Each structure stands twice: as C-alpha cells, then as structure tokens.
Amino acid sequence: MNDHAPNSWEARAEAHSLYGFTDLPSVRERGTVVITHGEGPYIVDTNGKRYLDANSGLWNMVAGFDHKGLAEAAKAQYDRFPGYHAFFGRMSDQTVALSEKLIEVSPYPRGKVFYTNSGSEANDTMVKMLWFMNRAEDRPQATKILTRWNGYHGVTAISASMTGKPYNSVFGLPLPGFLHLTCPHYWRFGHEGETEAQFTARLAAELEEVIAREGADTIAGFFAEPVMGAGGVIPPSAGYFQAIQPILRKHNIPLIADEVICGFGRTGNVWGSQTYDFVPDAIISSKALTAGYFPMGAVILGPEMTDRLQAAIDPIEEFPHGFTASGHPVGCAVALKAIDVVLNEGLLDMVRAGAPRMETGLREIAKHPNIGELRGIGYMWALEAVQDRATKTPFAGNLSVSERIANTCTDHGLICRPLGQGIVLCPAFTLTDAQMDEMFAKLDAALKQVFADLA
Numbered sequence: 001m002n003d004h005a006p007n008s009w010e011a012r013a014e015a016h017s018l019y020g021f022t023d024l025p026s027v028r029e030r031g032t033v034v035i036t037h038g039e040g041p042y043i044v045d046t047n048g049k050r051y052l053d054a055n056s057g058l059w060n061m062v063a064g065f066d067h068k069g070l071a072e073a074a075k076a077q078y079d080r081f082p083g084y085h086a087f088f089g090r091m092s093d094q095t096v097a098l099s100e101k102l103i104e105v106s107p108y109p110r111g112k113v114f115y116t117n118s119g120s121e122a123n124d125t126m127v128k129m130l131w132f133m134n135r136a137e138d139r140p141q142a143t144k145i146l147t148r149w150n151g152y153h154g155v156t157a158i159s160a161s162m163t164g165k166p167y168n169s170v171f172g173l174p175l176p177g178f179l180h181l182t183c184p185h186y187w188r189f190g191h192e193g194e195t196e197a198q199f200t201a202r203l204a205a206e207l208e209e210v211i212a213r214e215g216a217d218t219i220a221g222f223f224a225e226p227v228m229g230a231g232g233v234i235p236p237s238a239g240y241f242q243a244i245q246p247i248l249r250k251h252n253i254p255l256i257a258d259e260v261i262c263g264f265g266r267t268g269n270v271w272g273s274q275t276y277d278f279v280p281d282a283i284i285s286s287k288a289l290t291a292g293y294f295p296m297g298a299v300i301l302g303p304e305m306t307d308r309l310q311a312a313i314d315p316i317e318e319f320p321h322g323f324t325a326s327g328h329p330v331g332c333a334v335a336l337k338a339i340d341v342v343l344n345e346g347l348l349d350m351v352r353a354g355a356p357r358m359e360t361g362l363r364e365i366a367k368h369p370n371i372g373e374l375r376g377i378g379y380m381w382a383l384e385a386v387q388d389r390a391t392k393t394p395f396a397g398n399l400s401v402s403e404r405i406a407n408t409c410t411d412h413g414l415i416c417r418p419l420g421q422g423i424v425l426c427p428a429f430t431l432t433d434a435q436m437d438e439m440f441a442k443l444d445a446a447l448k449q450v451f452a453d454l455a
Ligand SMILES: *Cc1c(COP(=O)(O)O)cnc(C)c1O
Pocket: 117, 118, 119, 120, 121, 123, 152, 153, 154, 155, 225, 229, 230, 258, 259, 260, 261, 286, 287
C-alpha cells in the first residue's frame, strides 16, 4: 500500500477517479502521478518531480507540452468563435479551411473530410459509412470488417470490435462480423524456417482464404494501421501491403488506413501509408492531427469513397450522422496550426534527422541478452523483453516484466509504456539530442536494474 496522506493529490485521485487502461496494483503500490504542467517533452508532478515523457502523452503531443503557437492559436479562436457544430448546413470558417488543408496534404487529388472527437469515433464513423454505402448499393449483407490481431482501433463498441486484443472479451466483444487476421509480425509469428517473404505470402494467402470462406460480397472493408501502435509498435513484414492490396482490389474491398498514430510525421513522412508505399481508399486520423492540443479525429475519404458516399446520400438527401462537436472551430484552428508546425516549422524534418540517431542508441541498449527484438521506424520504437533470446521465450507473466521496467523508468524520471512484454518509445518530434541521450541513459539503467533483479 502507498502511504499517501488522505488529502494528498494521490489519495484524492484514487477516491473519485476511474482509471482507464491502468495496472491498478502498480497504482496501489506506488500512487498516482498527478501532473500539474509540462515543459517541452517533460511533465512535472504535484511534488515538483520532472519526467521526460518518452511516449509524448499517448503518441500525440508531438510538439511537446508548451508550444506557444498552438496555445495562441487556440486562444485566438476561443476569442473569435469558441464553439459550434457542423449540422444543418452550418459550419465554422476554420472547419472549411481545415478540410481544404487535409485534402491538400492527403494522397488524394480530391476527397472529403468528416470530423469526430477521437480516433475511436473516426473508425466507428468509417464503418457506419461503409454500411450505409453498401445498403444504398443494395448489398446489405456486405457488413463484415476485417482487421488484424494486435491491431488497435479504439474503444467504442465498433472500434473495440475492430481491435484485435483479448482484453475485449470482458465486454463480450468483438461483435459478430468483426474478423481478425494474423498479425504481420515476422519475428513473433513467423514459422520455424520460414523466410520473411514466405511469411508475407502466407498472410496474403490467409486473406484470400478468409475472403473465399466468408464471401467477398459479405465484406465491407479491411482496416489496418501502417505500423501497429498499441499492439506493440509492429511494422508490417516486408512487402505486406503490396501483397494484400491487390487481393482487396480484386474483390472490391476498400483498404482503410488507420493513421491515428502514423499520420502527421511519426514514421518520417506525413502518412505511414506513404512510408510503406501504398495509397489507401480512406484515411483515419487523430492524435497528432492537433498535436494533442484538442480532442479531434477525422475521416478522410479518397475520390472513390467520396463518390460512393455521395451516391448513398443523394436519395435521402442527408447523412444522418455527426457529433455535437464535429468540426469544432477551436479544434480546427488548432489542427491547422499543428499541421503548419509539423510541416513548416521543421518537426517532420526533426523526425527524419533524428530517426537514425534514435535507432543507433536503441540498438546499443538492445544488446542486452534479455532484449529479444528492437523494432520500429521514425519516432516509434519498441524493445521486446525475453527470458531467453535464442528461443524467444518470454518472461513468466506473473513477473510483470514490462510494468517493472516502466515503473523503474518512472523512478528514474522517464515515462515509457509497457505493452505486453515490450517497452514503447515514441517521444515528441521536438526532442533535442541531449534529451534523447537522457532517454537512452535512463532506459538503459532501468533495464539493467530490472534484468539484474530477475536474474
Ligand atoms: C489511439 C488510437 C485509436 C483511438 O483513438 P482515441 O482518440 O483514443 O479514440 C484508433 N486507432 C489507432 C491506431 C490508435 O492508436
């Protein structure tokens, strides 16, 4: 038990707040980190302790926690027009401008944008759009959604059903009709003696089999993160998207890229799909879209999806969907500024320049015999802990190895995230060399300490 006084921030947090996605034994033992403010990539708690947040919040605070321009853009828009909806033929000028900008930076020569408050809602909205189109096209049976195991798409009933994680069974999810294919993680799921190219070919064959088994005319779409994020930073196996996209095309199944993490620079390009050299039929965006300074998600439809949606709307002259805060003027103003900051203030260049340095530093740390794999790209990386590197045997689950590493890092003033038996690093794009070195040193010290304790 922690020894926080009853009126402490820690005790008050536990008394009245529910914790999402939190290891509660750790909270009970260590107390809650209650944060008052941020400085660059650091957060500061109520005790004045500073932590380098190597996860940039939840992948989203890409410009750090005290970007003046972003705060000023929000303030200026609050002063001008602090809130509105996008229903009944009205929307703010900022909403109009952001949609133009999103299509301009998208891979599409033309397209349309729909706004939500989160990534989950954007995926949810895309699924409803597909169902709506298919019913209008007289294919009401085309409802099934394909995703992959370890894919993360959110927490609403639909997006949690898309997410390929066993924890959703506590809700009785996934809903029927949400099908999960093999995770394209060669190191973990490749068979003995199988090359990476053979692994990719096996996953493509699986897709063909699932389509044949279910019937192509029952499938509404295939959703994929270019690099899986919350599944543990899993870049696709070599040639993965080049292998699956032609199969989807052949069967007229749209490929939707969930770019909630990858979008706006994380992989070193504006889009993760650009990094992996494919053009999806639609893009789901959130997180870095506003650099984390406002809750917002967007569905960005390419030309074909735009036309199909429009054709479905035409007979009823309305798309009966939307959130009270869809296209919120402050969110749109912040997003316009965030896009400008990433593209024109050099943040994207910082990722490109910093990525090799990040990889080199982590490779050094990954030499530890209890690290089985280092994987990632750009500014998203994971180190996978193993008890035995040769056999890839994980540590016993009850050792909570990644929680221990993350907790030890926290003691050292570094925030990183445990995922399975991996540790995730996805810092702000603004990280300086010295801050990156601090991250390496603290992570290395924490890993050595935990592995020595477990030896
Ligand atoms: C975070 C995330 C979501 C969900 O976004 P929320 O804003 O948390 O609802 C969806 N997809 C991916 C890839 C994500 O990383």
